[in-house]
Amino acid sequence: MTTTELAHRVRAKIRERGTLRERVRVLEAEVQENRQLNRRIAELTDVVTELLIPLEARDQERVDEVLGRFRTGL
Amino acid sequence: MTVAVSDDGLLVPPGESPLVVEIDGHYVWSLTPVRDGAPAAGGVLVPWPGVLRPYLSGRGRVRVTDPTGSAVLYDDEVGLGAGSGELAVVDRAGHRLSVDKVGHLARSFADTDEQVREEILAGTRRAIDDLREHAGVAAYLNYGALLGAVREGRMLAHDSDTDLCYLSEHTSPADIVAESYRITRAMRAQGWRLLRMSGGDVKLLLPLSDGRVCHIDVFAAFHVNGTFFQLGNRSGDLPRSAIEPFSTIELHGHEFPVPRDPEAMLAFLYGPQWRTPDPSFRYADPPAGVRRLDGWLRGFRTExxxxxxxxxxxxxxxxxxxxxxxxxxxxxxxxxxxxxxxxxxxxxxxxxxxxxxxxxxxxxxxxxxxxxxxxxxxxxxxxxxxxxxxxxxxxxxxxxxxxxxxxxxxxxxxxxxxxxxxxxxxxxxxxxxxxxxxxxxxxxxxxxxxxxxxxxxxxxxxxxxxxxxxxxxxxxxxxxxxxxxxxxxxxxxxxxxxxxxxxxxxxxxxxxxx
The missing domain is CATH 3.40.50.150 (Vaccinia Virus protein VP39)
Structure with missing residues (x-):
């Protein structure tokens, strides 16, 4: 292998590593995004169980009471 | 080799043992030279923590010792900043303040009188009872209060609050957050004022008779895929059997539930050297665990x-x-x-x-x-x-x-x-x-x-x-x-x-x- 060929191969390897590093950075950001769904799911669960089920009763007085309690209990 | 005190900080001999700093005869801060400082001519320069700087203007006595107080490295009157008044780290009401282990300025138990300490312990006990009866979780005493109780039979001198943890049955972060919402609601209904610090961490605010508010942290602890997580930011190996069923410990006349194997918990928190006092201790949390906890539970109050x-x-x-x-x-x-x-x-x-x-x-x-x-x-x-x-x-x-x-x-x-x-x-x-x-x-x-x-x-x-x-x-x-x-x-x-x-x-x- 000539020196020029060797230099080419080394440069290609370095480029490849740079791309991998960038891919890891992007993947880490995407993993973190997915982890954040946990809090979103918990918030939706809380709203459904604490609010929507009582609201389904369509009793205005009870609706006001439930909404008021939900807000003060956050 | 001597210590020098200036507006820049403390010039101390290089070392890995903690040092304790007193101003005007009161504990204010502890440091570990090689960890907290940078090499400088004549030793290691450890800068004053940012939270202390507003107080460092005037004349007063500064003392630097080892944690036991037996080896005195510095004890002299100094003038700092442009002020001519007395050097003291106190709040508006005159209460003594010190830098706690997470870098905040707080009152420590060393400067808390017996009646107030009694209020803090009774409040902590009431929090445990309310968590069990109304929020459906069994909480145990942890962190500084546990360390003090096991190692010294009393509250640690440099601690400033009490910490409780509960071991969740859940193994999915979403369920753990939903459980924390239920706990918040139940504790508010019992009249507690509180702050939600993350999806698994609630701070109960306990008003004290001296006008101060004591923080009782209620942290979630849980296992996900075999790894043990405990808020603040801890993660690693600790089996359920080291925590449950609880044992009990007495602290200043109050009985508290603690992990079944308190020594295993303390080694998990503070490392194998936990028996040696180190007021300047800082956690070395695995970064992968911190990333997970950040992703799962945090983000709504970053700024x-x-x-x-x-x-x-x-x-x-x-x-x-x-x-x-x-x-x-x-x-x-x-x-x-x-x-x-x-x-x-x-x-x-x-x-x-x-x-x-x-x-x-x-x-x-x-x-x-x-x-x-x-x-x-x-x-x-x-x-x-x-x-x-x-x-x-x-x-x-x-x-x-x-x-x-x-x-x-x-x-x-x-x-x-x-x-x-x-x-x-x-x-x-x-x-x-x-x-x-x-x-x-x-x-x-x-x-x-x-x-x-x-x-x-x-x-x-x-x-x-x-x-x-x-x-x-x-x-x-x-x-x-x-x-x-x-x-x-x-x-x-x-x-x-x-x-x-x-x-x-x-x-x-x-x-x-x-």
Whole structure:
């Protein structure tokens, strides 16, 4: 292998590593995004169980009471 | 080799053993030279912690010793800063303060009298009972209080609060967050004032007879895929059997539940050297565990501290008190008889002005510091402003306000709010706008610093106008007015590119008719 060929191969390897590093950075950001769904799911669960089920009763007085309690209990 | 004390910090011999610093005969800070300092001529220079600096002006006695106090490295009268008064680290009421292990300034038990200590322990006991009876979780004493009880049979001298943990049955982070919401609700119903610090960490506020408020942290602990996680930020190997069933320990006459194997818990928390006192101890948490806990449980209050600092500090006075030019521009466009809600109200300068014009006004912000300022100002001026917390990073908070506003017609007003929000919170601003404005035909008025995000003071960033317009339109809104030109920033300093927007969220059928 000539020196020029060797230099080419080394440069290609370095480029490849740079791309991998960038891919890891992007993947880490995407993993973190997915982890954040946990809090979103918990918030939706809380709203459904604490609010929507009582609201389904369509009793205005009870609706006001439930909404008021939900807000003060956050 | 000697120690030198100056405005820059302490020049100490290089070493890995902790040192304790007293000012005016009272403990204020502990440090480990090679960890906290940088090599300098004559030793290692450890800078004063930022939280201490405001107090370091005047003359007084500084003493540097080993943790037991037997080896004295320095004990002399010094003059620091430009002040001529007495050097002392005390709060407004004269209580002694010290730097705690997470770098905050707090009162420590060493400066807490017996009656107050008794209140703290009785309050902690009551918290455990309420958590068990009303929130359905079994809590155990942990961290400093556990260490003090096991190692010394008393509260640690340099500790400043008590910490409780409960071992969750759940293994999915979403379930753990939902459980923490239930705990919050149950404890509020029992009359506790509290702060939600993350999806798995609640701070109970216990008022003490000396006017101080003690924080009782209630941390979730849980296993996910075999790894043990315990808030604050701990993660590693600790089996359930090391925690349950609990054993008990006595602390100053009170009996507390503690992990079944307290020594295993202490080694997990503080390492194998936990029996040797080290007031300057800092956690070495595995970064992978911290990343997971950040992703699962945190994000809605990342910048809250910065804002609270602004509202409770001297920089608040840099925000003018009168109405902004934007408020004066918006006022004639507000709906007849319709209320206005100032979203991200800050010091409340515009909300208070709207109220003075005789308009029904609400003011919301995510910072409790802001809400305190607005309430006090409204009261002082005899104005009625409905003040409430809105955390746009929290879906529950956004939905709760959206539901209320859908039935109570408002215009929404938000000056320099957009530049404070992350992508998730910005999306929830559009959700709130749609919920609030669709039924009543109200408007959203926005002012923001336009442009590509660049270096900022960490409070307000520039936002590209396209991003804002796209967000409004994607959520069903219509931009009725948009200008970009010279204007004012949050402090009324000139800004060359300020964007003003008026947007509406027409009901779906009225959009079809247009």
């Amino acid at each position: 809250m501290g910065r804002w609270t600092e602004l509202y409770n500090g001297p920089r608040r006075s840099a925000v003018p008190a009168g109405p902004s030019s934007f408020a004066e521009w918006v006022a004639p466009q507000l709906g007849d008889g319709r209320a206005v809600l100032d979203v991200g109200t800050g010091t409340g300068r515009d909300a208070l002005w709207f109220a003075r014009q005789g308009r029904r006004t609400g003011a919301v912000d995510f910072s409790r510091g802001s809400l305190g300022v607005v309430r006090r100002r409204a009261k002082r001026r005899g104005l009625e402003v409905e003040v409430d917390q809105l955390i746009l990073g929290e879906l529950r908070s956004t939905l709760a306000h959206g539901t209320r506003l859908a039935r109570d017609p408002h215009d929404l007003y938000a000056r320099h709010l957009v530049g404070c929000l992350d992508t998730a919170a910005l999306d929830q601003l559009w959700l709130l706008s749609r919920m609030a404005l669709r039924p009543s035909g109200g408007r959203l008025f926005l002012e923001l610093a336009a442009g590509e995000p660049g270096p900022s003071d960490g409070l307000v960033r520039r936002v590209p106008v396209d991003v804002v317009r796209a967000g409004i339109e994607a959520s069903g809104g219509v931009v009725e007015h948009l200008t970009v030109g010279p204007g004012d920033d949050m402090f009324d300093l000139p800004d060359p590119a300020v964007c003003r927007i008026r947007a509406a969220w027409p009901a779906p059928d009225s959009q079809e008719k247009r």
